[in-house]
Structures are given as structure tokens and as C-alpha cells.
Amino acid sequence: MLFNSYLFILVFLPACVAVYLGLVRRGWRSLSFSWLVVASLFFYGWWKWSNLPLLIGSLVFNYTVGTRLGKMERGRGARWLLGFGVAVNLLVLGYFKYANFFIDNANAVLGSNWHALHLVLPLGISFYTFQEIAYLADSYQGSTRGYGFCDFCLFVSFFPQLIAGPIVHHSEVMPQFQRKESLPGWEDFAVGLSMFSIGLAKKVLVADVFAGYATPVFQTAEAGTAPGFSAAWAGLLAYTMQIYFDFSAYSDMAIGAARLFGIRLPLNFNSPYKAGNIADFWRRWHITLSRFLRDYLYIPLGGNRKGPLRRYVNLMTTMLLGGLWHGAGWNFVIWGALHGGYLSVFHGWQAWRERRGRVPDKPSWVGIWMGRLLTFGLVMLAWVFFRAGTFSAAWQMLGSLAGLHGLDSNVASLDVTRALRLGCWLLPVIWLLPNSHEMMAAYKPALEYLGTAGKLVIGPTPGWLGRVLNWRPSVPWAFVMAAMLVWALLNLFRPSEFIYWQF
16 A cells, blocks of 8 residues: 555555554554554555464564563573574565575576576565564564563554655654654644655655656666667666655655654755765665664774775675665666765775874865765766666666767657756755755654764754745644645656665
């Protein structure tokens, strides 16, 4: 069931909220939790019912192992059980997501003729597997005691975040469900509906429009035809806009839907194209995935504690696996390697400047914009490998971007001028205007995100711009959000999947 479908918006979500409110108002808290679990499993199974037993089996297995870990003394036995639990999760994920990838590569290297398996990737498996692995690690640390099976199922399967994140931590959501004052208020409804409406508008009115320009260009490259210089740049810019607004839309809709139940999910998207460097980009893009990779992979590998060379190896390893997490293909591996290389060069450059005392206390606006433009260009270039269906398609795109296949467009269905105009018009909007969380920061739509310096990253927009754009529960803003919602609903002809649903 898609967030951007009439069935979800007009039937499932209102019914789910109404029943939940009725149960909570009568004081039936345990029953309200059970209702959300059942509704979430129904939501998940609607897409493909045959995947539901896998999710339920995963819930039972991880709760059983986590409960046992929580009761054990830390030692060899607990470490073995933790390793067993993590290994089972990774094996299940690897079987569904990477089995055919390894078969194809084994056939290419060994000259064998092993047949590919007829597998369909279960929806959301990469996300809920990571949540469960983190839960097992926390159970080993003794920080998950007191959760019942229904609590655990709700933490993992809560439908606003089940399919594509954010990758939540049990300490972020379970205390919210368990607090005594758990009934959503009018502010929750106003914030939730506004966030959901903004997200739906981003998806339907912006992301899907850019998809219409990006898709034919990359399909041309995948068919073995070079799209040409102008078409390649138009298509790449369109995809750069598409994935930005697509993921931003999903993040807003997930946070908005959860807020209707009085739950704040963690921030997962914070204007990544405003990043002044590549490290800042990864503090803004898919924030909860970056957090997971940092806490459960990069730091255990040694982080930056064992010298610069080991740090760069750890960065490359983390980003290579992060790329492979996104998809079973060499294009995703190269995408991860590019970002690992970007991060290594950036941290090496920073270390070199620090040794020579050349790091200014406060960068100039020229330096900020140079960093922003350079970061945007590097991220945009890496999207070629992320979007291209095959390695050869990526090379067709890169050759066209370099002008090696002529300047004219070879994509008949593409309006190059319009695609470039729309992309260039939206870039100043992305760079200069506040995002949805900044507009609504006074009402905290998501959990507060603290940076490494302990400062709140998201805050209301100051000055005259803030007086115009900062959201508040008022009649004018209600009309604006209602108009945005209706406009998006009227254009919801063919609901399309979110890009991150495929991972």
C-alpha cells in the first residue's frame, strides 16, 4: 500500500487513527498497541501477502534472541548468541537481496552456468533487518529489558517507518508509546496533516514530474544508446531533483503519519544539497542510516582512533557496504566507493589544513558557497551510478556528459530545455529557502537532532523570511495546507513507488 495512494490517504490512515484514538480514550492501551501491530502487518501484507510470514518470523526470532541476551551476563556465551542472531539476520537479508548478484558474478568469473533464483526482494527487509540488529546489540548491552513481544513488534513494524525508514532506535519510540499521556492532541493533528500534505505535494507535484524527464534518458543509456550531451545533463539534473524530492517527500509523509498518533520519529532528511562538504552531506542525507553505519560498523571497525590510514580504510569499508546495502549491483558498489573516496579526501584535506593552522574559525560566504557547489557537483556525478541500471549504462551516461557522443539529444521524448529550466529554477529554492522542518521547527514535527557540537541543527527561520514562512496553527496556514493536499490528490493519477522502497 503506497503512502501516495487514495486507498492509504482516504481509507487506511483515517480508519487506523480513528480506531487507535477510540481505544486510547477508553484506557485500553495494550489493545491500542495490538491494533497498531495488526494494522501495520495488514499494511505490509497488502503489497505482497507471501512476504508477511517472513516479517512475522523475523519478529519472533529477534525478540526471542533479544530477550535471552537481556537476561544473560556479558561473556562468551552472550557474544556467541549475539553473533548468531546478527548472522541469521544478515543471511536472510543476503539470501533475498544478494544471492542472484553472487550467482551472476560467480558465473562470469568461473564460467559456470548456475541458474538465478526466482526471488522477489521482500518490501522493507533492509530497513527492519537493521533495526532488529541494533535491537540485538542493545539487548547484549542490557538496555532493552522490560519490553514485551507486542512492544517489540510495534517498534519494528509501526507502519509509518516500516518500509523505508527512518531506521528508528527502540529508545526513541517506545517511551513515547508507553507514556501515560499518549493521546494525540490537536497540535499533533495539525502538524501531522501539514507534514503529510507537504510530503505528498513534493512527491506528486515535483518528484514525479522530474521522473518523467530522468527516466527516458537513463532508459536510453540502458538500451545501449548514448543519450547525447544535452540530454545527459538534462536527465542527470532531473534525477538529482527527483531523488531529492522523492526521499524528502517520503520522510515528511512518514513523520506526518506518525505524528497523527502522537509519535515523533527521528529526523531523516535535512536539506542535504545545502551541505558545505561531503561529511556534512552525510549528516543530512538519510540521517538514520548514516547513524547506523557509524555506530554499528565504522566505530566498531576502529573509527578514527587507530591512525589516519586505518581511518580511510574504515571509511571506504563503511561506504562500500553502505552502497551494497542500497542494491545488489556493481553500480551501487561504485557509488559507495565514490562517496568513500570523497570522505577520505575531505578528511585528509581537513587534517592537512589543521596541521598547518589553516582552518578559519568561521568560513567566509565565498568559502561556504564554493564548498556547497563542489559538494553538489560530486554528489550529482555519483548519482549516475546510483540510477543507472547497469555498469554499461553508467558509462554511456558519463561519455555523454563529457560530450563524447555528440551535443544533440538522442532522446526523442525529452524536452531538454524544459527539464534544464525546471531544475535550475528549483536549485535556488533548495539552497536559499527553509525546508519543511525549519518552517515547522517551533512545533517540533520530528525528534530533535543534535549535532556533534551539541547544538540543535533544526531551528525556526529568523527575520522577515521566518515571519512569512514559519508555520503556525492558524486559519491561513490551514487553507494553504488544504489547498496543497487537494492539488496533490487531484494529480494523483498513477501512484508511483518511492525510490527508497526498492531497497
